Amino acid sequence: MQSEKEDEEDASPEEYLALCSFTGSDSDQLTFSSGDRLLVHVKTSSDWWWAELQGDKGYAPACYLRQGATEEVEDASLEDPWQDEEYFGSYGTLRLHLEMLSDKSRTKAYQQVVLSNSASLRSKVVMDLGCGTGIISLFCAQLAQPSVVYAVEASSMAEYTRQLVKQNGCEEVVTVLQGRAEEIELPEQVDILVSEWMGNCLLFEFMVESVLLARDRWLREGGVMWPSSAALTLVPCQANSYFAENMAFWERPYGLDFTPLQPLAQQEFFTKPKFSHLIEPDDCLSTPCDVIFLDMYTLKVKDLEEIEGQFQFCVKKSGFFHGFTAWFTVYFESLEAEGAAVELNTGPDSEPTHWKQTLFMLDRPVSVNAGDSISGSVLLRRNPIWRRHMTVTLHWKINGNTQETDNCQANILFSLYT
Numbered sequence: 001m002q003s004e005k006e007d008e009e010d011a012s013p014e015e016y017l018a019l020c021s022f023t024g025s026d027s028d029q030l031t032f033s034s035g036d037r038l039l040v041h042v043k044t045s046s047d048w049w050w051a052e053l054q055g056d057k058g059y060a061p062a063c064y065l066r067q068g069a070t071e072e073v074e075d076a077s078l079e080d081p082w083q084d085e086e087y088f089g090s091y092g093t094l095r096l097h098l099e100m101l102s103d104k105s106r107t108k109a110y111q112q113v114v115l116s117n118s119a120s121l122r123s124k125v126v127m128d129l130g131c132g133t134g135i136i137s138l139f140c141a142q143l144a145q146p147s148v149v150y151a152v153e154a155s156s157m158a159e160y161t162r163q164l165v166k167q168n169g170c171e172e173v174v175t176v177l178q179g180r181a182e183e184i185e186l187p188e189q190v191d192i193l194v195s196e197w198m199g200n201c202l203l204f205e206f207m208v209e210s211v212l213l214a215r216d217r218w219l220r221e222g223g224v225m226w227p228s229s230a231a232l233t234l235v236p237c238q239a240n241s242y243f244a245e246n247m248a249f250w251e252r253p254y255g256l257d258f259t260p261l262q263p264l265a266q267q268e269f270f271t272k273p274k275f276s277h278l279i280e281p282d283d284c285l286s287t288p289c290d291v292i293f294l295d296m297y298t299l300k301v302k303d304l305e306e307i308e309g310q311f312q313f314c315v316k317k318s319g320f321f322h323g324f325t326a327w328f329t330v331y332f333e334s335l336e337a338e339g340a341a342v343e344l345n346t347g348p349d350s351e352p353t354h355w356k357q358t359l360f361m362l363d364r365p366v367s368v369n370a371g372d373s374i375s376g377s378v379l380l381r382r383n384p385i386w387r388r389h390m391t392v393t394l395h396w397k398i399n400g401n402t403q404e405t406d407n408c409q410a411n412i413l414f415s416l417y418t
């Protein structure tokens with residue numbers, strides 16, 4: 001009796017080129033090298049395909065493969081791996097800047113950092129990386145007396161930022177430099193490198209790479225990074241309304257049975273992370289836990305390729321385990337020796353920010369009971385081709401202490417593609 005997959009394999013396989021190497025993380029994932037030609041038998045999901053390489057079969061990440069690619073196509077996709085045209089184009093318009101400036105939690109946290117360090121900022125040299133409209137640089141000039149702030153902005157917004165600096169009488173202190181932080185020249189090393197670089201799930205957009213490169217090139221020995229550190233937090237959660245709206249909905253719409261659409265709904269709505277999700281504190285099934293911690297003084301660009309964290313949650317109340325929710329917190333150390341750090345927490349116990357939280361839905365909910373443990377790991381793997389993207393792979397098992405049976409092993413791969 002052929003397996004379902006073998007049935008589907010009867011269709012003629014298509015040849016794909018591996019654009020880079022991939023090492024399978026468990027027995028049913030294929031391992032291959034850049035340049036290998038794989039035969040794709042079944043596109044089991046938008047992210048994982050059942051493929052074959054020299055007789056070995058297994059799942060391959062679709063984003064690593066290009067159909068009928070030849071060298072020039074490969075070069076083309078490597079031409080703009082940062083998608084800078086689109087990325088800086090979007091920051092050249094007001095929409096995103098309005099969203100960020102309207103985010104009081106975010107903007108006031110940076111204002112508080114400047115305010116609480118205003119004495120120590122006197123006569124310091126500051127770099128504001130990715131200054132956008134220049135709000136952080138203007139806070140520095142308005143609330144403290146640094147000797148100079150280099151406000152670096154790659155998008156066309158920079159020309160307006162210059163006007164805002166002049167309009168607010170800060171041109172003596174703030175110098176706007178248009179260009180990528182990796183490419184511009186500063187006349188001197190800086191004492192403080194401040195930036196608002198965080199993206200969804202902390203790292204999406206990978207602007208953090210630019211911050212690390214600028215740190216290595218422009219931050220003087222003993223200089224200060226703002227943020228100084230960052231943590232990614234995870235919690236198993238209920239998502240009853242999201243589940244009801246996207247899955248239960250198909251049970252009886254207008255008295256009809258639309259359940260045959262539920263597999264489609266699962267594929268379409270639950271295989272991508274839900275950005276801007278607002279989790280209620282009550283939805284948390286256990287105490288949230290920091291799964292990844294980044295020290296902005298020691299973090300290296302190569303560390304960004306794969307970042308893994310472990311977790312062990314103890315379920316504190318019975319309910320439906322619909323998925324995991326993630327958020328981040330960044331910390332700004334004080335310039336004064338014993339001064340208190342400022343933190344910007346984007347979790348459910350803080351004022352909502354424009355990031356809100358990110359919800360990763362399981363294929364199907366699992367009912368859990370108080371005392372169960374949900375343990376496993378989260379792997380953030382940067383896309384080797386599209387450098388602003390990453391996949392999030394969650395492995396977990398549930399050691400229900402109320403059931404004899406086994407764990408339910410599972411792993412889901414989410415691609416944080418725009």
Ligand SMILES: NC(=[NH2+])NCCC[C@H]1O[C@@H](n2cnc3c(N)ncnc32)[C@H](O)[C@@H]1O
Binds near residue numbers: 196197
């Ligand atoms: N928190 C985020 N996810 N994004 C908010 C900051 C993004 C701002 O930094 C600018 N920006 C991003 N990368 C760079 C770079 N390498 N060099 C200069 N400006 C940059 C970008 O044009 C935008 O104005």
